[in-house]
């Protein structure tokens with residue numbers, strides 16, 4: 402029996418597989434046994450009630466999809482009255498994903514959601530910062546630091562910070578989040594993208610731009626997870642294009658302590674259970690008693706005897 | 717939406733082109749798929765074709781479900797990448813389906829006679845309702861609309877169920893909203909319209925909504941919207957409704973696809 406449990410700061414998860422925000426909800430209970438998952442992550446919640454973006458909100462691309470759902474939020478009261486009691490009936494910890502247009506907004510929302518039944522806050526700082534020209538918080542070290550500092554003072558819950566992949570250098574942003582008090586990083590959100598219908602000359606999304614997700618983005622986000630994991634001491638949760646256990650193993654080897662699965666659940670809502678079973682088989686096949694030992698286990702230099710012999714040949 | 721939805725690999729039993737645009741598939745499927753109710757739908761993983769591989773599943777109404785025989789059938793219009801791949805399936809091949817999904821039509825046992833009004837691919841969605849209503853002892857009048865007579869589908873299913881069928885087409889100039897409204901008013905006046913059901917046309921929905929509001933008749937509409945998850949999780953499939961004077965969004969896959977026609981906008 403492999404030990405599949407992983408530790409994300411103070412939180413221990415039964416296994417490293419959880420849904421990505423915005424791709425999970427009560428409806429998944431119809432297709433799989435929710436108790437099998439490592440954790441639950443809610444759709445991003447905002448304080449204000451919002452309708453979300455114009456339609457169409459999704460478009461297919463090669464090996465993935467674009468979405469511009471926006472954050473159609475039903476607000477805090479709906480979360481406390483409906484979402485929280487629904488998931489309270491299950492064992493995995495509930496992670497509340499939140500977003501706000503200002504650092505102060507993040508803080509007050511985190512405080513409002515720091516209630517029994519919420520195991521951690523995931524701050525989706527990939528959203529526009531109204532105090533900085535609408536640039537996403539996570540595109541700058543300074544705005545990342547400001548948002549995370551405000552969050553840190555507002556909640557005693559474990560604080561996960563979800564980064565955007567839409568940056569030139571992600572490691573400095575990761576360090577800014579760690580320095581400001583993040584307990585873990587989620588890497589990453591969707592990649593800003595565009596698709597045009599050449600018959601109508603119109604963008605395929607009502608919002609023009611959208612976020613690319615799915616298998617197409619995996620190698621890019623995998624690279625960013627590796628860069629972040631080397632830059633910080635806190636755990637990194639990998640998220641981007643994971644569709645099977647092999648993808649998940651790749652993320653663990655790159656330095657992730659756990660993984661989130663999004664788009665793949667749209668093709669197969671039971672995929673996360675399959676990934677967990679596949680991870681178990683992988684560990685057995687490689688004689689690994691603890692899955693957590695895979696984290697950061699990618700080998701970058703060869704230390705095999707023959708090559709060392711070449712470096713210092715016997716006289 | 718309640719009950720289990722499963723991912724199933726089903727065997728294609730029959731794959732038939734019905735006319736220039738429509739195709740029918742029948743597959744062998746165990747419960748819960750075979751227990752799908754009229755108005756519910758499945759998310760189909762459409763096979764690759766030379767034109768490409770669809771990434772997302774495609775929503776498709778249950779055209780027929782037979783729990784005893786363990787069969788489910790779909791009737792669809794071949795429109796793009798996904799449906800072209802579906803139409804290319806042959807008997808013996810595999811179709812991956814997720815479902816049953818969504819809330820189907822509801823029938824009040826107190827109703828004695830219902831009216832189904834649909835157009836185009838919407839007729840596939842309405843057809844099993846006709847059979848269910850007849851099975852519950854209700855009379856069924858079906859007004860079926862198409863561009864031209866050769867593109868009419870599901871009329872045979874309605875007739876086989878014992879419905880009284882009226883065909884209207886663009887080619888014959890009988891499918892306009894004004895003429896359809898006259899037909900409906902005739903049925904209402906004759907006391908043969910305890911409830912209205914519609915699918916497949918925004919213009920027909922408009923007629924249904926007006927009459928339903930005017931005469932206080934219950935009315936249900938099965939709506940379509942592009943989907944990704946089919947399980948209420950992604951919020952890409954919303955439509956607008958007016959409820960108590962307020963406009964709000966509902967998810968077609970999870971809150972519907974069958975809704976109170978009097979609340980549906982556009």
Ligand SMILES: Cc1cc2nc3c(=O)[nH]c(=O)nc-3n(C[C@H](O)[C@H](O)[C@H](O)COP(=O)(O)OP(=O)(O)OC[C@H]3O[C@@H](n4cnc5c(N)ncnc54)[C@H](O)[C@@H]3O)c2cc1C
Pocket residue numbers: 757770772773774775776777778791792793794795796797798799800837838840841939940941942943968973
């Ligand atoms: C609940 C529900 C039940 C349906 N039942 C039937 C049915 O019984 N018979 C039938 O012929 N059609 C039905 N449709 C419509 C059917 O889903 C679309 O025709 C199909 O998705 C088109 O896919 P495509 O790849 O062939 O076309 P493409 O044009 O290549 O599709 C591109 C994208 O647009 C979406 N799309 C295109 N047309 C529609 C549409 N009308 N509704 C929703 N999404 C669309 C596709 O899913 C895909 O994501 C139903 C739709 C819904 C929402």
Ligand SMILES: Cc1cc2nc3c(=O)[nH]c(=O)nc-3n(C[C@H](O)[C@H](O)[C@H](O)COP(=O)(O)O)c2cc1C
Pocket residue numbers: 421422423424444445468470471472498525563589590591613614615616618640641642643661662663664665950
């Ligand atoms: C339809 C959809 C909605 C999403 N909504 C959110 C959201 O509300 N908050 C968030 O932080 N990320 C959201 N995401 C991003 C995912 O959580 C995830 O970061 C991204 O899709 C990459 O993972 P994947 O390739 O496994 O899907 C959404 C993604 C999709 C496809």
Ligand code: FES
Pocket residue numbers: 942943944945946947948949950951952953954967968969970
């Ligand atoms: S298709 Fe995802 S919410 Fe309806």
